[in-house]
Amino acid sequence: MHTLLDDGSFLVFRVREIEVVPFWSSRSRVLRVQKNHAQYRPFECDQSGLDAFLEKTLPDLESEGVHVGVNWSGAKLIGYDVSVADLLKNLAHWQAKFAR
Numbered sequence: 001m002h003t004l005l006d007d008g009s010f011l012v013f014r015v016r017e018i019e020v021v022p023f024w025s026s027r028s029r030v031l032r033v034q035k036n037h038a039q040y041r042p043f044e045c046d047q048s049g050l051d052a053f054l055e056k057t058l059p060d061l062e063s064e065g066v067h068v069g070v071n072w073s074g075a076k077l078i079g080y081d082v083s084v085a086d087l088l089k090n091l092a093h094w095q096a097k098f099a100r
Helices: 027-036 050-063 084-099
Strands: 002-006 012-015 018-023 045-046 065-074 078-080
Touching: 002 018, 002 027, 012 065, 012 078, 018 078, 027 045, 027 065, 050 065, 050 084, 078 084
Parallel strands: 018 065
Antiparallel strands: 002 045, 012 018, 065 078
16 A cells, blocks of 8 residues: 655545545555645655555554545545545455455
């Protein structure tokens, strides 16, 4: 999982009064965001493995009530933002589906 860091901390957005940290599925998606949105160029692209994301990052975000932005893109940098619980439910669904 990839995200943007501001001085070592996750870059946090306010969306409808909710704090959201965006994550992208690939480094190239983050680099495209930085290329198309100059205000995000100063931030560092950070990568974490799936295990660390699931075992550390998501529990930390959930304990703080922060949502997860998923692959935001486009001219207005829009996309889904979901609670950690909803993200975990969706991941479990897809894992079960592909395990068959």
